[in-house]
Amino acid sequence: MIAGHFGFAALAKARENAVPLWALMLATVWLDIVFVPLLLAGVETLEPIPGLHSGYGANIIHADYTHSLVGACILSVILGVVALARWGRRSAVVVGAVSFSHWLLDLPVHRGDMPVLPGNAGNLPKLGFGLWQLPSAVAAVELALVVTGSWFYWRAARSATKDSSGGRRRANAASLLLLFGGVIVLALDVTAVFS
Numbered sequence: 001m002i003a004g005h006f007g008f009a010a011l012a013k014a015r016e017n018a019v020p021l022w023a024l025m026l027a028t029v030w031l032d033i034v035f036v037p038l039l040l041a042g043v044e045t046l047e048p049i050p051g052l053h054s055g056y057g058a059n060i061i062h063a064d065y066t067h068s069l070v071g072a073c074i075l076s077v078i079l080g081v082v083a084l085a086r087w088g089r090r091s092a093v094v095v096g097a098v099s100f101s102h103w104l105l106d107l108p109v110h111r112g113d114m115p116v117l118p119g120n121a122g123n124l125p126k127l128g129f130g131l132w133q134l135p136s137a138v139a140a141v142e143l144a145l146v147v148t149g150s151w152f153y154w155r156a157a158r159s160a161t162k163d164s165s166g167g168r169r170r171a172n173a174a175s176l177l178l179l180f181g182g183v184i185v186l187a188l189d190v191t192a193v194f195s
Contacts, residue, residue: 001109003186004142005029005102010149010178012098014156019091021153021174023083027098030079031106035066057132060113064120067110069127071118072103105145109138139190146182150175 009024016024026033038044045062052058065071080096087095106114110128117124131138154175161167 001105001138001142002029002032003182003189004105004145006178006185007142007145007147007149007182008101008105009098010153010182011145012094012101014149014152016091016094017156017160018087019083019094023087023095024098027079027083027095028102030099031063031066031072031075031102034075035063038063038065057109057111057130057135060111062113064115065118067103067106067113068115068118068120069103070116072100074118076100108141135190139186142186142189143183146179146186150179150182153178 005028006025009021009028012024012028013019013021035044039046044065046059047062048059049057061067066075076096076099079099080092083095084092103114107127108129109131111130111132112126112128114127115124116122116127120126131141154171157171157175158168161171
């Protein structure tokens with residue numbers, strides 16, 4: 001779902017000028033960035049699903065800290081506080097919200113493997129609607145996020161540089177890079193699923 005997360009970051013950038021695109025892209029995958037060292041340390045794990053080889057939903061993800069509802073909130077606040085020092089209050093709220101969007105975008109696709117509390121404290125029911133079981137649907141949603149985010153980013157960038165032909169060229173180039181980069185990442189995901 002990385003392409004979809006990046007598409008959402010581009011969509012957010014279209015509405016928020018003060019935060020650089022790279023910071024919004026980092027924010028939208030912040031939960032996964034924190035997940036990687038916890039995975040390597042064995043704190044969070046992946047459990048392969050028999051019969052599935054790779055791609056969307058091929059694993060049950062035991063990300064009981066980074067992808068718990070409360071854990072995602074805490075990590076998003078932490079990233080927002082970092083942004084506060086750099087870009088101010090409004091930008092901190094945007095960065096924190098974009099970070100939390102990761103959890104919201106994961107909710108429909110994950111199998112029921114996202115706990116409410118960190119470490120699955122209280123053994124509450126885990127969340128996730130399992131859309132990964134329909135890879136074509138997930139690919140369509142991700143493509144829609146990439147295209148929509150790129151288009152809104154393009155409109156905002158062109159509007160901001162309407163008096164400069166060099167600025168418009170850069171806006172066009174950046175928008176195309178976002179679009180093609182997102183489509184390539186999505187194509188790699190889809191190829192892994194259907195190979």
